[in-house]
Amino acid sequence: MSWVKPAADAILAAGESLMVEVNASDPDGTIANVKLYLDNKFVRQENYAPYQWGAAGQNDPLLNDLSAGSHTLKAVATDDDGAATTITRSFTVTGDYLTIPGIIEAEDYREGGEAVAYHDTTSGNTGGAYRSDDVDIQKTGDTTGTYNVGWVAAGEWLTYAVKVEKSGSYTIRFRVASQMTSNKTLHLELDGKDITGPVSFNTQGKGWQVYQTEEISGVQLEAGVHILKLVMDTAAFNINYMEFIFGD
Template structure:
């Protein structure tokens, strides 16, 4: 009887499982190279793998042009040798602006932390733009956020299931840490850093909607979500 009673209590005890906001029509990004479903937390959130669904659902951008994949990377020299068309023109028909880390733009001058060649990133960012990610949170709890970013020391935000959840404070402009350089000004957007920028609480496990709200002044490659160890 004790065993049956315990089983009954277990069945009646509510399990905290994440739930997507009602009516959300976006879907986890998927193509021939990405077939594993939602990005997983803990783990790395690739900024360019925002949801499918288009303007106003999966993202908001100030114009319809992808200024990297659909514009800049069609000009001579910007689709570097050895880089596939898939990388050069990733999601070129969507409004979110995307490019990739280039030898001649990102890796030929100092950075505090170098990203990998061909790492995709969000760029040409404007205040008020955002992207949605369906994420699969494997374990509820508190996580620190580590960002790979370029240029401005800035504060950007994450919301969780349409509720404010975290400030991500990008701590330093990497460009300013090399005062003796004489590169053209546009290169300030291609000096990179990887740094802890904040913490976020996931009260529940399961599929949830994570929204990144960004501002003018950065390129954003990825965010690592690392469990905070309780002391």
């Protein structure tokens, strides 16, 4: 028996909903059912694989609008002989989030580590500034802001717990720089859904600390607490911040 979701020591934003999935099997028989508990409160029993809770179309209110703090999930699988196996997993819900409309500094991604808060292909902070994990951060030479994320590789990403104050159409500005003359691309996802498509830019090789603003408009955002993901689709550029402006 093992956890599929959530990831170990996952960090969610307050108000976010949780999806849970476990794998369960019986080498000498069958699994009769799997029961899920959140903080010792019974969520629901699943009798058939896939053993999921909080998925689309499922009614699991205990997994919605989670409160800030530490929480523990417990899954109990019972086989056809009545033998039970129990696994637990802890996660944290943070009450801290960044507000939209507003500026989100690239370096202010959420806590949680590799594959939860961010994905970085190299170990250590190459820039040596601001944070002590594997995301590469340095003092910025831009006219605004204090730090920038740099040394990016294709496929790396950062996530942010955000609260969108009001639903509607937004203009998003990205403050970026590069010494390379090739086209660069990034995109944004909200709760796992691509909301911008590829945002392409070319700095004409002006320099790692010579910044320009790239803008995309007509991005629809829904009010509430969400997880925003910044995905670097190509390598070799710096990003200082993102600015979200309500309206086009």
